[in-house]
Amino acid sequence: MTDDLDLLNRYGPDAPELSAATSSTARAALTAEIAGTGQRKVPRRPPWLIPAAAGLGFAAAAVTAVMIALAAVPGGRVPSPPPTRAGASALATVRLVAATAPEFDYEIPGLGDPVFTAGPGGPITAVYQVGTPEKSMSLRTGRADPGDTPGQRAVKVDGHPGRILSIPGQDVDSVELTWEYAAGVWLTIGTNGRPATEDEVIRMATTVRAKRQSLGFEATLGLIPEGWTLAGFKGSALLSYADPAHLDQQVHLQWWSTPAGDETGETSGLAETTPVTINGSPATLDRAAEIWVVNGGRLPDGSAFRLMAPRSFTADQVLRLARSVRRTE
Numbered sequence: 001m002t003d004d005l006d007l008l009n010r011y012g013p014d015a016p017e018l019s020a021a022t023s024s025t026a027r028a029a030l031t032a033e034i035a036g037t038g039q040r041k042v043p044r045r046p047p048w049l050i051p052a053a054a055g056l057g058f059a060a061a062a063v064t065a066v067m068i069a070l071a072a073v074p075g076g077r078v079p080s081p082p083p084t085r086a087g088a089s090a091l092a093t094v095r096l097v098a099a100t101a102p103e104f105d106y107e108i109p110g111l112g113d114p115v116f117t118a119g120p121g122g123p124i125t126a127v128y129q130v131g132t133p134e135k136s137m138s139l140r141t142g143r144a145d146p147g148d149t150p151g152q153r154a155v156k157v158d159g160h161p162g163r164i165l166s167i168p169g170q171d172v173d174s175v176e177l178t179w180e181y182a183a184g185v186w187l188t189i190g191t192n193g194r195p196a197t198e199d200e201v202i203r204m205a206t207t208v209r210a211k212r213q214s215l216g217f218e219a220t221l222g223l224i225p226e227g228w229t230l231a232g233f234k235g236s237a238l239l240s241y242a243d244p245a246h247l248d249q250q251v252h253l254q255w256w257s258t259p260a261g262d263e264t265g266e267t268s269g270l271a272e273t274t275p276v277t278i279n280g281s282p283a284t285l286d287r288a289a290e291i292w293v294v295n296g297g298r299l300p301d302g303s304a305f306r307l308m309a310p311r312s313f314t315a316d317q318v319l320r321l322a323r324s325v326r327r328t329e
Contacts, residue, residue: 094313096320099224101328106187107211108139108204116215120232120240120247124215135193139208142178142188155179155198157205164198175201181208214328219255219305222324252308253325259304278322285315294322301327 104116104124114126125140152163155177162179172195178188189205196204218236231242231250236257243249276285276294283296292315294307307322 094317095226096223096317096324097226099221099324101220102215102217102230104213104215105210106139106141106181106208107213108137108189109207109209111137114139114213116213116233118230118232120242122232124230126213130194136191137194137204138188138190138192140188142186155202157181157202162205164201166198169193177201177205179205217328218257219253219299219303219325219327221251221253221321222326223321224251249310249312251310251321254306254308255325256304258302276319278319283322285319287311292318294318297322297325299325299327303327 102124104126107114107126108128111128111130114128116124116126118124123141125138128137128139129135130137149165151167152165155162155164157177157179160180162177164175164177167174167176172193174191174193175196175198176188176190177198178186181187187205187208189201189208191201215233216236217233217239220239221241224241225243227245228241228243228251231240231247233239237255239253239255241251271289272287274285274287276283278294278297279300281296281298283294283298286293286295288311290311292309292311292313297305297307299305305322305325307318307325309318309321313321
């Protein structure tokens with residue numbers, strides 16, 4: 001069956017909701033899946049980086065609200081939170097525009113290539129492994145007011161204002177420095193497991209330079225809703241965008257280089273499924289209580305993906321997003 005968006009009109013707000021039994025099953029199954037999901041390792045990060053880390057914390061945060069709508073499927077999910085009334089209203093005029101490749105604009109020279117991470121709504125962080133996986137340096141965009149944390153002291157970095165904090169550790173203290181790199185641009189540099197004095201971290205901050213770096217995603221979206229921004233990612237396996245004005249409104253792209261079995265295929269526990277065509281291959285457009293799911297998407301190179309978007313999107317918009325998925329050149 002080919003696309004027939006007229007038939008998709010039945011996917012409206014009057015569609016039946018899922019039963020309590022299905023919700024309970026989904027919650028238990030998805031929790032187990034996320035706990036068992038393995039991804040590319042990144043260096044261990046200090047406490048202040050954990051919210052921005054690409055790992056189980058990101059998956060668990062993204063899955064919380066929608067796990068009540070989806071039943072078990074091998075491979076795990078990272079669904080989107082349900083739309084609020086304000087978010088749904090704002091999305092009534094959503095417009096899809098061409099996406100630009102996400103980049104990170106700064107580097108610490110001499111530390112090699114970093115691993116990039118970002119959690120839900122958190123800043124992009126460059127993590128540099130120094131010696132062993134337990135020893136790392138990190139660089140991320142900061143904020144003008146680093147907060148009034150006990151133990152902070154005011155410092156200068158090449159004449160620019162900043163604040164520095166030493167955090168006692170079991171073996172070695174960690175150091176965090178936030179400073180005004182340029183007018184209106186604040187950066188944060190931190191250590192984890194690597195011996196460094198506050199003076200050494202300040203000297204390292206003076207070496208930071210501007211450099212545009214690709215985040216190295218294997219697959220990206222060619223279209224995103226206008227005004228939406230990168231909301232988090234997990235290696236090359238997961239990419240999310242969110243409405244900055246309504247952070248509970250998110251689009252998630254989950255990608256597999258070598259799919260196997262039902263990993264990206266069937267979904268149970270959804271209210272309704274419609275066959276569609278993505279890149280000339282069969283897929284499904286599934287409707288849950290709060291989200292749309294495009295399952296079984298394939299790219300020309302044989303890799304596969306799953307796309308999730310809020311129900312406040314139209315079916316046509318969801319399919320356009322799915323058909324814009326592409327491999328990074």
